[in-house]
Amino acid sequence: MENQKKSQNNKFWHWLKTSITARLLMVGFLVIMLLIPLSYINTLITERATRQQDVVNEINDKWGQQVLVYGPILKIPYKTYTETKTFNEKTGTYLKQTQTNIKYAYCFPDTLNATSNVSSKTLNRGNFKSAVYSSQMAFNGQFNPIQLEQKDIKDEDVIWDKATVIIKTSNLKGIKNEVRLSMNTNLYDFNTNFNDASNTYNDYLDELESGYISTNDLPKQHSSSFSFNLNFNGSKDIQIIPIGKTTSMTMVSNWPDPSFVGNFLPNSDTKEITKNGFKAQWQVLHINRAFSQQHLNNIPNLNRFAFGTKFMVMVDEYQKSERSAKYGFLVIGLTFLIFFLIQTLSKITIHPFQYIMIGLALVMFYTLLVSISEHSTFLKAYLIAGISVIALISWYAKSILKTLKFSIFIAVSLMALYTFIYVIIQLENYALLVGSIGLFAILACVMFVSRKIDWNNE
Structure with a gap:
């Protein structure tokens, strides 16, 4: 066998x-x-x-996440009226009552100019590294006279002395300066408005709101100029939303390998990229994006109109x-x-x-x-x-x-x-x-x- x-x-x-x-x-x-x-x-x-990716996210969370900014936005309260009728059984007549409600109009600037100086570097954790940056952003521009009559809001119903300015951003944690708005010749400080839903970059943004703006600085009969600075520690990318009727942005950085992202690309004739960094300029007109300069009651989600630059270590x-x-x-x-x-x-x-x-x-x-x-x-x-x-x-x-x-x-x-x-x-x-x-x-x-x-x- x-x-x-x-x-x-x-x-x-x-x-x-x-x-x-x-x-x-x-x-x-x-x-x-x-x-x-x-x-x-x-x-x-x-x-x-x-x-x-986990290590990169941990580094970015401690240093500062991606930056998305748009503002300033004039927040102007106005009155609306609701009329109700109540039947009086004794007299057999209707009693009319008028209730006053407060709503808000949000007005975007006519010109918005932004400059961003970005100093980038890499942070290492073991074998992994992430690109982070410190940016100095300066904004200026002007509001032309507000015409809320186009929205069927009478001038006598506008509460001008309660108007404020708001700025929206995705990275409150990364702000490294006191934010002050210069409106004509006056300065206004900002406070944060807590938004319980503002924990997702893609959907919600945190909000900074100024104190009440002096009626002399508001664009009622004349234009009003503004300026403010924002210094960020951030990572991944930096973007703005073109809310100006004419929006211009210039970005200068020492990052040699930028990736221009978002809904608009920089002007090709002004873009410079070298081994020592880059310089790029954008210009966006109101005709280029599908939203108006005035909004009632709330501001729609405009994140998809953002543009800017991605700073990432191309670890492939x-x-x-x-x-x-x-x-x-x-x-x-x-x-x-x-x-x-x-x-x-x-x-x-x-x-x-x-x-x-x-x-x-x-x-x-x-x-x-x-x-x-x-x-x-x-x-x-x-x-x-x-x-x-x-x-x-x-x-x-x-x-x-x-x-x-x-x-x-x-x-x-x-x-x-x-x-x-x-x-x-x-x-x-x-x-x-x-x-x-x-x-x-x-x-x-x-x-x-x-x-x-x-x-x-x-």
């Missing part, structure tokens, strides 16, 4: 050694099995990327590592195919265990890539991991294949393959085109080499 089992095992291994189909099935099975450790590598990359090592790992199946499959063709053409026997060792070495490339890129650039990490794995597999191939020429051929093939993948990762617009051409060339080479194999020799 034991001899029979031994004989069957010998037949199986003899079939595996001599049959091209058996070797091909074995190589395919091993490639599929190595997808399991590759999936763990992808999980590791995702976990590290998530950890990076994890993204590039993830893209590299997606080509893991291709690398393992083509490497095994090279060994299979060498084994088939040269009649050299390669044990399945040796294929597994080669596959695990290829998988180790990605763990080396992720771990080294956290302490260096992606290019250096890719070179170190690639050279290490190629040297290891070439040395191992020398001991398996017993000849130097095959070992050199495998080293050159792996170098070409890793170089090809690196080029694809760096490309954006032409990644698909270059990848398709490269795969076509690889397929042509495989077809050219495999034409000499006698597939009927089983």
Whole structure:
């Protein structure tokens, strides 16, 4: 019985050694099995990327979050009247009562000019870093005479002596100066209006409100000029909303890699970007955005009309590592195919265990890539991991294949393959085109080499 089992095992291994189909099935099975450790590598990359984002959020929360500002906005109370009728059963008549209600009109300035000087830097926490900045923002402009008659509000119903100015912002915590509004020649301090729903940058903004504005400073019959400063500690981005009938903004920063975001881009003829920083200018007219200069009762959510600049460290090592790992199946499959063709053409026997060792070495490339890129650039990490794995597999191939020429051929093939993948990762617009051409060339080479194999020799 034991001899029979031994004989069957010998037949199986003899079939595996001599049959091209058996070797091909074995190589395919091993490639599929190595997808399991590759999936763990992808999980590791995702976990590290998530950890990076958590650290960045923690740094930004302590320093200051993203900045969105718009103002000043005149908040003018006015009276409305509600008439009610009450039936008097004794007299059989209706008694009319008029109730006075207080509502508010919100008026935007006619001109709004903003200048922002931004000093950026990076803060590190372990292997991770985040871009933060300190900004000095200066606003000035003017209100033209307010004409609430257009909203069917009579002048005698306007409570001018209770008018205030409000400024909305997303980052009260990051303000580093006392905010004072200069209206004509007078100064007005601001207080915060707590908004229980103002905890989400995308939906709500905190509010600063001044004391009552002197009627002499209000734009009743004449224009009123204004100015105020806001100094912020912030992160990620800085944006304003163009509430002026004509809104202009100039931003100067030492950040060398800005990303202009929002609903409006800076003027292309005034934009300057160098390795020492950038300067950009915007101009937005009221005809460019879909909201009016006056609003009754409340101000709509205007966040989608914001524009400005994003300050972020372009840490794409994890993204590039993830893209590299997606080509893991291709690398393992083509490497095994090279060994299979060498084994088939040269009649050299390669044990399945040796294929597994080669596959695990290829998988180790990605763990080396992720771990080294956290302490260096992606290019250096890719070179170190690639050279290490190629040297290891070439040395191992020398001991398996017993000849130097095959070992050199495998080293050159792996170098070409890793170089090809690196080029694809760096490309954006032409990644698909270059990848398709490269795969076509690889397929042509495989077809050219495999034409000499006698597939009927089983």
